[in-house]
Every structure is written in structure tokens, then in C-alpha cells.
Amino acid sequence: MTHNRLGTATLAAAAMLAALPALAQPTPAVTPAQRDTAAQVAQRGVALSELAPNAPDSYTVRSGDTLWGIAGLFLARPWRWPELWGMNLQQIRDPHLIYPGQQLFLDRSGGRAVLGTRAPDGGLQTVRVSPRVRSTSLADSALPTLQPGLIEPFLTESLIVAENALQQAPRIVATREQRVMLSPGDRAYARGSPAAPLAAAAGDAPQNFRVVRDAVPIKDPTSGEVLGYEAYYLGKATLAQPEGTRETRGRDGKPAVEIVPAALSILSSKEEIRIGDRLLPEPPPELRSYTPHAPAAQIEGRVASIYGIAIPNTNAAQNQVVAINRGTRDGLERGHVLMVLSDGGTMVDGTDPAKPVMKLPDEPNGLLMVFRTFERVSYGLLLDIRTGVKVGDRLVTPR
Structure with a gap:
């Protein structure tokens, strides 16, 4: 060996x-x-x-x-x-x-x-x-x-939000020099809601945000129930100047108030950032540790989506991340190892004159390790996969 x-x-x-x-x-x-x-x-x-x-x-x-x-x-x-x-x-x-x-x-x-x-x-x-x-x-x-790059991004990028969370989040409203797309080092301007403008945080700590777009529903492949909304991660930004107003005079000479959007510096970008993208507060860092092990109880779930891929009927390969329809309320925790089963499919028994339809057994296709959990959804890394993994594939406690 x-x-x-x-x-x-x-x-x-x-x-x-x-x-x-x-x-x-x-x-x-x-x-x-x-x-x-x-x-x-x-x-x-x-x-x-x-x-x-x-x-x-x-x-x-x-x-x-x-x-x-x-x-x-x-x-x-x-x-x-x-x-x-x-x-x-x-x-x-x-x-x-x-x-x-x-x-x-x-x-x-x-x-x-x-x-x-x-x-x-x-x-x-x-x-x-x-x-x-x-x-x-x-x-x-x-x-x-x-x-490390295979897993590190998902520890901070993958995010399950409430249905209306993005609609209420601050948004990028303008760019310097009318840039269409933003990349690291660029300046962006953003506004919060009237009730919650973008203000500076107390103290000297920088106020960082995740830049996200779209809230894609994650549905249970069996019941069709929406388990949560996945915000698509674009990059990070830090607040350089808070949002405010200034007094001025209009063309008629009367006093007026102008909106002064917050100024943001783009720190990093996974994809190009544009006007209309939303800002979510950067959560505090968590101490994450992994002790890979099988769940003590029998757990059965399904692959609910393939992270970052919206094309139907796409298969996931080894080292890709998938969302599963089980979370902390089902007993899942970081480090849990689950077996991935491929659907055996159905076929007609040609050796039987009655030609009955048979359901072939589901076959082991590799392992998945859970590395991030939410209440009803978890993310796992596909390991030692033999063939493509698709939405709906079963996940069980390994034998």
C-alpha cells in the first residue's frame, strides 16, 4: 500500500x-x-x-x-x-x-x-x-x-434566506463613471430602505456585506414544498461612507433635500456585480470543526439542488456541492456522512411472458459529507462519486 x-x-x-x-x-x-x-x-x-x-x-x-x-x-x-x-x-x-x-x-x-x-x-x-x-x-x-478552495467558498457563500429577505435588503443603485459591471477595487453606491438606511456601525470595526442576487427557491424533490430560498453569492463589499441626505435648493430657489447614497468598496467578486444587486450583512465568523462520522440514527433524504446550477437535469460530479432536503430539525449536523444512492430505474422483464414492469434496486454511488446546516436544508460535498448525481437521488445513513 x-x-x-x-x-x-x-x-x-x-x-x-x-x-x-x-x-x-x-x-x-x-x-x-x-x-x-x-x-x-x-x-x-x-x-x-x-x-x-x-x-x-x-x-x-x-x-x-x-x-x-x-x-x-x-x-x-x-x-x-x-x-x-x-x-x-x-x-x-x-x-x-x-x-x-x-x-x-x-x-x-x-x-x-x-x-x-x-x-x-x-x-x-x-x-x-x-x-x-x-x-x-x-x-x-x-x-x-x-x-481548500473546493469547500472554503461555500462556508461563507451558501446562504438560505427568508422569502422576502432580498426585497427588503439594501441595493446597489449607482456606480462610479457609470460602470455597468463592478469588480474588486471599484466603488459602488447603495441605498437601504427609508426605515433602515445604510448607517455606519458602532465602533471602529468595518461594516462588510455580502453582495447577492436572486433568491432561488429550494424545493423538496418529493413533496414540492419550498424549503427555503438560496441567495446567489456574488462577492463582498465594505461600507466606506454611510447613507445620508443634504440640504440644497431647487431650481425654484426653495429648500430641498437630496439623497446621498452610501459609498461601498468592492472587496472581492466571484462574478461581476451590477446595479440592482442586493446587500446582506456579513455574519460573524463561526468556529467550524468537522469530525466526519455516520449519523447515529437512520436518516433518509434527497438531493434537492446542485449549487450554482439552474439547468434542469444536470448531473453533479465529485467535489461538487449539493443542497439536501434535511436540516438541523431532522438531526443533521456538520460532519455527518451520508451514502448517495442512484435510482435503479424501471424496466420490463422480457423473460416473463406477462412483461411486468420491474423497479431495480437503488445502488450505492458514493458518499456525501454535510458541512453546513440550516433548519430545513443542508449543504454537502460529494465524495468518491462513481456516476453523476442528480436532483432526487436518495441519501441514507451508510451501512
């Missing part, structure tokens, strides 16, 4: 999301259920049938690895990473602190599999690890095999 296999394992990439440099997070929590599982397995190991077909006899941990990725080397079902941790519970007490240079050995004797840092013959680990490495957590030192 080579490191290339680990480097290309998409499930390992999913776990690396916890270590994105731009989103440095505290060590993800280990749930009591995961800890209990690990303690049980630590006493007896796991059945040989649970091992991956090509599980190596030993593996040297390298910079960028995660316990989840290494679980994919040794276990047939990598999302059961607590069992791998339990196999080495005494030596790896924290599953998120595993150090480059450690050598892991797989002992298959006795009909059970045990993973540890000692060779099966009782030999001691010979790899030395410097104190600097020992004091550095994976969250600080890991080099993700999945490019």
Missing part, C-alpha cells in the same frame, strides 16, 4: 476539511458514542471482515494524514474511524493528535485485527518524533489532499 492511495482517497480529503488553514479550528469534539465504541474495540479489536481488502501490514504516518484517511487504508468502511482509534486507544488517546513519523502495525493474529504502534512480534517503534512535531496538532500542520 502506497501513500498515493491515501493521497487520493476522497474520504481522507473529507476529514482534512477540519484543518483548512483559513479556518483554523480547535480540536473537533469526540462524541460519547464514538468514545464508547473505541473503548469496546480497544478490548477485542475488529473482525477481519471489517478490514479493507488491501489493508497494509504497516503504515508510517506522514504530514497531511488524518486518522480518517488512515482508517480508509485499514477499514472497509472508513467512516467507522472510532473503531480504528479504539484499536490503538492506549497509544493514540486523542484521535485528532496523530503525528508524522509514527509507524502503525496491523496484527491479524487470533482472528481479530488490532492496530498499534508496536510490531506484532513485540518490537518497539523505532521512528523518532521531534518534540516540535509532538506538540503540534494535525489541525495546525495537516496539508489537505483536497484543495
Whole structure:
């Protein structure tokens, strides 16, 4: 088994999301259920049938690895990473602190599999690890095999809003030099509602906004119910000057009041920004951590939409983001891994004289990891996908 296999394992990439440099997070929590599982397995190991077909006899941990990725080397079902941790519970007490240079050995004797840092013959680990490495957590030192750009934008871009939220939000009303499209560094002018003009925030902190367009309804593919509205992210802007008025005189010489729109500086743009686009306050940064794991309960959902794609009947591929028709009220949380099932379709049984219609079984098509949740909608990253994923495909708790 080579490191290339680990480097290309998409499930390992999913776990690396916890270590994105731009989103440095505290060590993800280990749930009591995961800890209990690990303690049980630590006493007896796991059945040989649970091992991956090509599980190596030993593996040297390298910079960028995660316990989840290494679980994919040794276990047939990598999302059961607590069992791998339990196999080495005494030596790896924290599953998120595993150090480059450690050598892991797989002992298959006795009909059970045990993973540890000692060779099966009782030999001691010979790899030395410097104190600097020992004091550095994976969250600080890991080099993700999945490019951070695949997931980082959606942590701030994807946004579910209420039905009338955009109609009430401040809007861009003009540009400098009558520019049609705006890009980073350009100046824009915006107005809020009469009851809520764009005003400067208290203190010295900059007031930043997301620039968005259109609120596309996300519908449940089964019931047709609208689950929420997805605002399409365009970029970021910061308030340079608040909205106001000034007194002047009209052509008739009488006093008049002129509107002075707020001035904004465009900080970044995913697409060109134009007059009419709306502004939503930039939410405070959240501490996000990911401990990829299967839900404790049975969850079944559907792919509701493919992010950023409005063309009907379009298939999503690996590393694309989809919205699903389940959220926090259904028990979904960040890090949940779900299995994607492709619709088996229907066909006529040509071997039967009666020619009955058959519904073929839905087949596993890969995995999805939930990374952002709302009340009724969640976003997930498609992992290890074999064929295209379409709206309506089923999502279930992996077996």
C-alpha cells in the first residue's frame, strides 16, 4: 500500500476539511458514542471482515494524514474511524493528535485485527518524533489532499434566506463613471430602505456585506414544498461612507433635500456585480470543526439542488456541492456522512411472458459529507462519486 492511495482517497480529503488553514479550528469534539465504541474495540479489536481488502501490514504516518484517511487504508468502511482509534486507544488517546513519523502495525493474529504502534512480534517503534512535531496538532500542520478552495467558498457563500429577505435588503443603485459591471477595487453606491438606511456601525470595526442576487427557491424533490430560498453569492463589499441626505435648493430657489447614497468598496467578486444587486450583512465568523462520522440514527433524504446550477437535469460530479432536503430539525449536523444512492430505474422483464414492469434496486454511488446546516436544508460535498448525481437521488445513513 502506497501513500498515493491515501493521497487520493476522497474520504481522507473529507476529514482534512477540519484543518483548512483559513479556518483554523480547535480540536473537533469526540462524541460519547464514538468514545464508547473505541473503548469496546480497544478490548477485542475488529473482525477481519471489517478490514479493507488491501489493508497494509504497516503504515508510517506522514504530514497531511488524518486518522480518517488512515482508517480508509485499514477499514472497509472508513467512516467507522472510532473503531480504528479504539484499536490503538492506549497509544493514540486523542484521535485528532496523530503525528508524522509514527509507524502503525496491523496484527491479524487470533482472528481479530488490532492496530498499534508496536510490531506484532513485540518490537518497539523505532521512528523518532521531534518534540516540535509532538506538540503540534494535525489541525495546525495537516496539508489537505483536497484543495481548500473546493469547500472554503461555500462556508461563507451558501446562504438560505427568508422569502422576502432580498426585497427588503439594501441595493446597489449607482456606480462610479457609470460602470455597468463592478469588480474588486471599484466603488459602488447603495441605498437601504427609508426605515433602515445604510448607517455606519458602532465602533471602529468595518461594516462588510455580502453582495447577492436572486433568491432561488429550494424545493423538496418529493413533496414540492419550498424549503427555503438560496441567495446567489456574488462577492463582498465594505461600507466606506454611510447613507445620508443634504440640504440644497431647487431650481425654484426653495429648500430641498437630496439623497446621498452610501459609498461601498468592492472587496472581492466571484462574478461581476451590477446595479440592482442586493446587500446582506456579513455574519460573524463561526468556529467550524468537522469530525466526519455516520449519523447515529437512520436518516433518509434527497438531493434537492446542485449549487450554482439552474439547468434542469444536470448531473453533479465529485467535489461538487449539493443542497439536501434535511436540516438541523431532522438531526443533521456538520460532519455527518451520508451514502448517495442512484435510482435503479424501471424496466420490463422480457423473460416473463406477462412483461411486468420491474423497479431495480437503488445502488450505492458514493458518499456525501454535510458541512453546513440550516433548519430545513443542508449543504454537502460529494465524495468518491462513481456516476453523476442528480436532483432526487436518495441519501441514507451508510451501512
